[in-house]
Amino acid sequence: KELTTFIEAENSKQKVQMSIHNFTNTCFKQCVTSINGPDLDNNEEQCLANCVNRFLDTNIRIVKGLQSMQ
Amino acid sequence: KELTTFIEAENSKQKVQMSIHNFTNTCFKQCVTSINGPDLDNNEEQCLANCVNRFLDTNIRIVKGLQSMQ
Amino acid sequence: KELTTFIEAENSKQKVQMSIHNFTNTCFKQCVTSINGPDLDNNEEQCLANCVNRFLDTNIRIVKGLQSMQ
């Protein structure tokens, strides 16, 4: 039983990690358009945070939309 | 034996499903260029059907071409 | 023990194969811009070889960079 709990916890941690990899990949492509130094400027930083939030909004909206179709 | 048949049938159904997901993804990107309402217009509908058929033509042509190289 | 060695050898061969598939996919998209015959011209050939080498350089640089951050 403890092992099952441990595996489930690891699984959900891993899903969060993989989502972060995917969001970073998508949002980096859209928000970081030039490489002119090692730091993010304020616009890029804001765009990255917005991008994650808008992506999650879209995901939630889609799930609700699909549920209401059933 | 019956279980094997059942699993094989499920597997091939699943492959068809996953192909439909991939075709929809590819062809939606190419054929549906603007979102100005909830319905597909005639051009989009025709483009989607053509897209699937041309993709399958290409796939068959490639497989035949690779076989003739062996 | 022999089986383990065999499986490991197959695994690493398979990784090389899959890398070649990925490099060909990426570099073909970048280097082969028009289809005007069945042969690669010299520029395309050179671009493909450069592309693989620059991709590997980038990969090595990134791994070293990540190691130095730890």
Next chain:
Amino acid sequence: QISQELAIANATELVNKTTENCFEKCLTSPYNSGNENCVDQCLAKYMKSWNTVSKAYIARIQQASTSGEI
């Protein structure tokens, strides 16, 4: 139980692809504001595209199977 796992895999794939495509079509960098209306219409169009693609693909499979191609 196998069928159920496949149904979940299909639903997940549909949610993921729809989210990606509708995020791409409805939202743009720097992602200051959402666009729920567009997301709703995009979802409706995506589902209709899924049906069109599905019909075209299955018609093609049946045709190939009738003509003895497969």
Next chain:
Amino acid sequence: QISQELAIANATELVNKTTENCFEKCLTSPYNSGNENCVDQCLAKYMKSWNTVSKAYIARIQQASTSGEI
């Protein structure tokens, strides 16, 4: 041991995504010369983006969990 495998999967994913993104942003066809300076800066920006995305995502999960949304 499970945790360790997941850590390796995460590190591999990070190396792959960073290499792909920085190759795309720093190098261009016909790939005659490298650009180590750009790759270094790109890696730094990617890691900072990873942090920003990570914070935004986790804030969102916590907010949803507090408000009873999930």
Next chain:
Amino acid sequence: QISQELAIANATELVNKTTENCFEKCLTSPYNSGNENCVDQCLAKYMKSWNTVSKAYIARIQQASTSGEI
């Protein structure tokens, strides 16, 4: 038997990537007509690119292994 499964995985990967790339290079929306000639030439170019990439990658691995880099 393992080798055989890997050979199938490789062939499948090759068919998929070639189909995707040649569909992308030879056909365009709204997909009213096919272009078998282009697909044949594209396949020939893809296979030659595969060889060029393969040689460049293997040369690089051997060089790294000789110089003690790996």
